[in-house]
Amino acid sequence: MANRLTPLVAGNWKMNGLRADLAQVAAIRDAVAAGAVAGAEILVCPPATLLAAAAQLCAGTPVAIGGQDCSPDAYGAHTGDISAEMLKDAGASYVIVGHSERRIDHGESDARVAAKAAAALRAGLKVILCVGETEAERTAGQAEARVAAQLEQSLPPEQAAAGRLAVAYEPVWAIGTGVTPSPRDVVAMHGFLRQRLKTLLTDGEVVRLLYGGSVKPGNAAELLRSPDVNGALVGGASLKAAEFLAIAKAVSQH
Numbered sequence: 670m671a672n673r674l675t676p677l678v679a680g681n682w683k684m685n686g687l688r689a690d691l692a693q694v695a696a697i698r699d700a701v702a703a704g705a706v707a708g709a710e711i712l713v714c715p716p717a718t719l720l721a722a723a724a725q726l727c728a729g730t731p732v733a734i735g736g737q738d739c740s741p742d743a744y745g746a747h748t749g750d751i752s753a754e755m756l757k758d759a760g761a762s763y764v765i766v767g768h769s770e771r772r773i774d775h776g777e778s779d780a781r782v783a784a785k786a787a788a789a790l791r792a793g794l795k796v797i798l799c800v801g802e803t804e805a806e807r808t809a810g811q812a813e814a815r816v817a818a819q820l821e822q823s824l825p826p827e828q829a830a831a832g833r834l835a836v837a838y839e840p841v842w843a844i845g846t847g848v849t850p851s852p853r854d855v856v857a858m859h860g861f862l863r864q865r866l867k868t869l870l871t872d873g874e875v876v877r878l879l880y881g882g883s884v885k886p887g888n889a890a891e892l893l894r895s896p897d898v899n900g901a902l903v904g905g906a907s908l909k910a911a912e913f914l915a916i917a918k919a920v921s922q923h
């Protein structure tokens with residue numbers, strides 16, 4: 670049975686954006702409020718410095734704001750870290766955990782990612798959990814095994830996750846490179862992830878599966894049209910409202 674889940678189109682600004690760029694958030698908000706992307710849920714994840722201001726701009730509108738990471742701890746002596754409670758307090762409703770840039774740059778293990786996801790759910794946030802293989806793993810024929818292991822080991826506890834979990838498939842080699850898997854490969858991996866999710870979670874059928882990695886206005890419709898692709902996690906192309914909205918339109922119309 671094919672899923673017909675409301676697609677989620679999420680922008681991950683990564684370490685980009687100064688206060689002047691809040692104009693992009695306002696432009697996204699205005700277009701969404703005017704009905705430009707009816708049929709898709711829109712989320713912007715700015716850097717932590719802009720989160721409260723972005724949330725204020727979007728308060729009372731359908732545009733959600735999210736964090737890009739959170740601590741597994743609620744508070745305490747963890748210099749530089751931000752807790753899920755703080756994100757929530759600043760106006761976030763989502764947080765991304767387990768992005769490959771965090772796994773690689775900060776040595777985050779699957780267990781730590783699972784603890785972050787659990788902390789986010791405890792704080793009342795929704796979670797986008799990222800998984801994805803490296804180029805070497807794909808070349809070695811280990812893409813599915815790698816992604817399955819990451820999924821299993823970084824999932825938060827099932828009860829907490831119900832209705833509040835999305836999984837993003839982001840092949841590391843497709844992030845920021847302009848190279849994407851073929852639409853066929855995306856369909857195959859998402860189908861595989863759907864089966865794994867159904868085995869692991871009672872509501873695995875309705876967990877949204879996002880694709881991320883060099884999504885652009887020109888390839889969004891083709892990459893995202895499979896029933897098991899329930900949205901996108903967009904990096905570089907989410908920094909400009911016009912590009913992000915073009916992707917969201919392509920997703921909402923398929």
Ligand SMILES: O=C(CO)COP(=O)(O)O
Pocket residue numbers: 681768839843844845846847881882883884902903904905906
């Ligand atoms: O990592 C990504 C989103 O989280 C994808 O980034 P790009 O869209 O810039 O390839």
